[in-house]
Amino acid sequence: MVSQxxxxxxxxxxxxxxxxxxKIALVSVLVVxxxxxxxxxxxxxxxxxxxxxxxxxQTRTQEAAVVSLVxxxxxxxxxxxxxxxxxxxVLDTNNQVIASTANIAGEPSxxxxxxxxxxxxxxxxxPKGMLLSDPDESDHxxxxxxxxxxxxxxxxxxxxNQPTGFTLNLNSSQESQGTQTSAAPAPQRVxxxxxxxxxxxxALESMATVDQxxxxxxxxxxxxxxxxxGIVALLVxxxxxxxxxxxxxxxxxxxxxxxxxxxxxxxxxPARDEIAGLAxxxxxxxxxxxxxAERSRRFVADASHxxxxxxxxxxxxxxxxxxxxxxxxxxxxxxxxxxxSRRMQRIVEDLLMLARADSGKILVHTLLPVDLDDLVLGEAxxxxxxxxxAVDTRAVSGGRVTGDPHLLLRVVRNLSNNAARHAQxxxxxxxxxxxxFVQLEVADDGRGVPEELREKxxxxxxxxxxxxxRDDGGSGLGLSIVRTxxxxxxxxxxxxxxxxxxxxxxxxxxxPTL
Numbered sequence: 001m002v003s004q005x006x007x008x009x010x011x012x013x014x015x016x017x018x019x020x021x022x023k024i025a026l027v028s029v030l031v032v033x034x035x036x037x038x039x040x041x042x043x044x045x046x047x048x049x050x051x052x053x054x055x056x057x058q059t060r061t062q063e064a065a066v067v068s069l070v071x072x073x074x075x076x077x078x079x080x081x082x083x084x085x086x087x088x089x090v091l092d093t094n095n096q097v098i099a100s101t102a103n104i105a106g107e108p109s110x111x112x113x114x115x116x117x118x119x120x121x122x123x124x125x126x127p128k129g130m131l132l133s134d135p136d137e138s139d140h141x142x143x144x145x146x147x148x149x150x151x152x153x154x155x156x157x158x159x160x161n162q163p164t165g166f167t168l169n170l171n172s173s174q175e176s177q178g179t180q181t182s183a184a185p186a187p188q189r190v191x192x193x194x195x196x197x198x199x200x201x202x203a204l205e206s207m208a209t210v211d212q213x214x215x216x217x218x219x220x221x222x223x224x225x226x227x228x229x230g231i232v233a234l235l236v237x238x239x240x241x242x243x244x245x246x247x248x249x250x251x252x253x254x255x256x257x258x259x260x261x262x263x264x265x266x267x268x269x270p271a272r273d274e275i276a277g278l279a280x281x282x283x284x285x286x287x288x289x290x291x292x293a294e295r296s297r298r299f300v301a302d303a304s305h306x307x308x309x310x311x312x313x314x315x316x317x318x319x320x321x322x323x324x325x326x327x328x329x330x331x332x333x334x335x336x337x338x339x340x341s342r343r344m345q346r347i348v349e350d351l352l353m354l355a356r357a358d359s360g361k362i363l364v365h366t367l368l369p370v371d372l373d374d375l376v377l378g379e380a381x382x383x384x385x386x387x388x389x390a391v392d393t394r395a396v397s398g399g400r401v402t403g404d405p406h407l408l409l410r411v412v413r414n415l416s417n418n419a420a421r422h423a424q425x426x427x428x429x430x431x432x433x434x435x436x437f438v439q440l441e442v443a444d445d446g447r448g449v450p451e452e453l454r455e456k457x458x459x460x461x462x463x464x465x466x467x468x469x470r471d472d473g474g475s476g477l478g479l480s481i482v483r484t485x486x487x488x489x490x491x492x493x494x495x496x497x498x499x500x501x502x503x504x505x506x507x508x509x510x511x512p513t514l
Contacts, residue, residue: 021240063203078102160192262290310340395430399438414478422446443506
């Protein structure tokens, strides 16, 4: 009950989940999402790598300037650097700070040990002196570049708190003033110390700018990512809905077609795309169905008419006999009824054969070597005995095929009867080999078959005007059965004119040889 209630309450939602537009939108969003995720990862990785490289290069540059001062043998404390965001320490062999920039003055050595390599790049927690106004900056790291100066025996290094341009020797009673490269500060007491050691220069720069830049990009991506996916989903849904409108219209038009209006057709969209091709294909299918339904209706009507005729004859003769028993020849009545019942039997058997062929069942169950010339000569003898027409078999030669003897005999008999029915005075048989086929020709000297009717006569219950009379036993199924049997044997049958140009029809049957 709950399931039925939900199904009634949310039918649109279920239809939407199983709809093509939802599936296309979902796949599109997944594909775009995966592509954007990969592109975002590549962007962030590249950005982080570029920023790291930039900071490392800046730190190396400032460190190289201090290394140059240390190598010259004289530095000042604090170290004057133009970039306040970079911190530098000069360490001795005891890992003691002998000089540093002002922003980390008084801080211990940034190196936990002097066992590190001579020159390397590493990352350490950000020193307190390098903290800026950002309260979260304490969570950041600093990039550290180190270089050893004075290996292996060490060098003398004078460290002074004197500003650049002043020199003071505490061992001398005189004070000398050098060239001032900047505005001269007020006189102050200068403290100078001299060290002899192997020194290590350590430069640090905060990674806060890198982390902040990366986080800014992450925030932008976090906002743009779902927004872009939503736009993609909306566009795909709109475009899919617009593209599927012709399909929905086609579905409505097809749903409105029933057995009573199979003549209706689907309107083809003006765009020559796959949907237009679908509409054309469905129109072709409807045309075939309409044609099949029309042929079925005609078939049923003709079959009913054909069966009604012998039934009417039998019923009429029996009713007359029962009304006037003393005036009826019961022997003749019985013979007439038997003839009509046999005619009905032939019609029913022919209809069953055609029905089996239509359903795709195999007609040829027995494959034996058959001398087709023997069948032809036998039918020619039968026609001669009837005395209705002259028979010419001079063009009959040997021809053997593989097939069902009874079905092939029916082909020859139906063609013989048809020729005799339409002939004025003569029926001609011809049989010869033609390549890999045996070709049978049955010709008459009747009125012939108009070219526009040469395919139609192989349809069921089709008769030419001169053969409308059913007194001769024709049911209009003989030629249709001929084509069905011949095609079941891999052959073909067609109607042609007589080769000498005389009037009449010539049926040509080609069956593969043995």
